[in-house]
Amino acid sequence: MAGRRVALKPIEWAKIAERVPEAQKPKFLAFRAKSDSYLRRMNANPENPPQIDWAYYKKTVPIPGMVDTFQKQYESLTIPYPPDTVSSQIDAQEQQIKKDIEAFKAASNSKIAKYQKDIEFYRGLLPYDQMTLEDFRDAHPEMALDPINNPKNWPLNEYLEDKPSSDVSTSSKGH
Numbered sequence: 300m301a302g303r304r305v306a307l308k309p310i311e312w313a314k315i316a317e318r319v320p321e322a323q324k325p326k327f328l329a330f331r332a333k334s335d336s337y338l339r340r341m342n343a344n345p346e347n348p349p350q351i352d353w354a355y356y357k358k359t360v361p362i363p364g365m366v367d368t369f370q371k372q373y374e375s376l377t378i379p380y381p382p383d384t385v386s387s388q389i390d391a392q393e394q395q396i397k398k399d400i401e402a403f404k405a406a407s408n409s410k411i412a413k414y415q416k417d418i419e420f421y422r423g424l425l426p427y428d429q430m431t432l433e434d435f436r437d438a439h440p441e442m443a444l445d446p447i448n449n450p451k452n453w454p455l456n457e458y459l460e461d462k463p464s465s466d467v468s469t470s471s472k473g474h
Contacts, residue, residue: 310334 312331319327351373356366424430424438436443 316327351370353366353370356369360366425434427435430438432443436445
């Protein structure tokens with residue numbers, strides 16, 4: 300009966316510890332201690348079971364054939380290991396997550412570039428307390444008041460645009 304030790308990938312605890320928030324450090328350390336104790340217990344056992352001295356038992360057991368029967372059964376014993384059916388799914392999921400991460404990084408980098416451009420725009424502006432109305436209009440044309448090209452009576456126009464105008468109708472009832 301040949302033993303089989305399950306091959307494990309080494310866990311990179313330092314890389315994991317870098318990503319754990321400070322509030323979660325105690326739970327992370329408890330998990331690491333539990334994992335290490337499990338690994339120590341697993342490695343404490345030998346890879347193959349100890350060899351049985353069948354000749355000694357044949358001499359000491361008085362029933363003929365009993366030790367031979369046990370020896371045949373013991374040597375024919377095989378412990379089935381379940382087939383690995385999920386590693387390919389995990390690998391596929393890992394590849395998908397890597398693609399998602401790269402897409403997120405690309406989107407984040409484009410947002411960062413846009414925000415850097417906005418920061419440079421605002422740094423190039425005059426301070427608002429030193430701006431004139433013309434400077435503000437030049438910097439923010441969508442927000443500035445423009446009485447020539449886009450006249451408004453703020454806030455009256457917004458109030459009137461929301462409500463339809465109604466004609467005052469004369470009623471037949473007199474007061």
